[in-house]
Amino acid sequence: MPQQLAIIVLVDIGNALESRSLKDNTYLFDNMKLHGSENQGTGDLVTAINGAYWSDGSQASEQVLNWLPYSLGSIPPTVPRSYQAARTQQADRQALADLTALTGRPSSDGEDAEAALSAIRKNVGTRVRAAGRSRALAGQQVLDVTGKVVSDHGQGLHNYPAPVITDVFGEAVDEKIIYPAAYGSPDLVTDGWYWSATVDTSRPGTYTYKMRIQLHELVQRAGDWTWEPVNLVCESRLQVVSQPRRNAFTQAGLSYLPLAPGVSA
């Protein structure tokens, strides 16, 4: 089984939302540098896909592509997505504990109580309202990159939700070079879904493909903070080559194993 190919799509979400474009705000990497991929770490990655065929012309290896969208300067993707919910719960518990402590105090500390309440409000942060298909993000507090609750959203210090690939399309798909689909996964890191494609390596050439990527922008609507989806598109290329497989011992066809002489009972 050949190595699976992984393409990391690293998005600078803050700048992409500001310019409403993924151009110059996306950095692509793959694990095929050794096999000839070019322009690693730029928006212009050309992914090398080395196919192989048998002497009768049939395809000799199956290449599988996986796309992994990451966010630049956000909570690392290796942190399970349940982290957000856990931090939200923790902030709630802390607020309840602080409130209990406050109610137990003598009533003469009027000013202190006011300040303490304000601090609790700050620690609790703001819950985000559900918006359209972004329901999964609703009801949670806004965190910064270190996992602390953010209460002042105007500062732009918040952590963005990971980018989500919602479609893979374009020339390579139209030409039936790649067959992409979103697959379910038990892996919490990818939130249960990932995009993957098998490749028809029988038609060498360079093919473009596009990814539709959904980002989320924190906006205020009617007093509520909401994660609103923003759909953007970025493009990349695949360079498909195909070469014949060969017997490694003979560099040609099958033959006897080259055993060493001198091995005796």
Place this chain on the structure above:
Amino acid sequence: MTNGVGVKPQVNIAVVVDVIGALSDRSLLGGNCCLIDDGPFDSTGQGTHELHTAVAPGQVVQWYALAVDLQTPVEIRNITFLGGADAAGGAGPGERVVDGDHLDLNVWSGVVPYSMTRGVPHRYRLELQMYEGENSVLHLETPGLLCV
């Protein structure tokens, strides 16, 4: 293929590699590499780096490298049978380093010769390439073939 004994025509040897473990330890030992075969005879050391695969003359033996983490690269770089004289580690005849860029095109298979000495292990040096760089090639000299 006729081999005179009517046994399974092909024996597959899977070389299972924990690439991250092997590169971290700079060693294929310590559980970073294990070999398994699907041969019809009583091979010994299944699931270890000391697999001795029992084979019969005329059978085809084919080696595959398989990464535990499928997104890490590992290919067989070379397989060299060790002779009686240089079994301590010298390169046996047939040593030939193939083009490093196209290891993925190699098919490591061969037919067990009828002249193979029976009952003694024919050990081989198995070189694995894991990506590139100074320590990217690691090898084992513990596995072997045993003609029944």
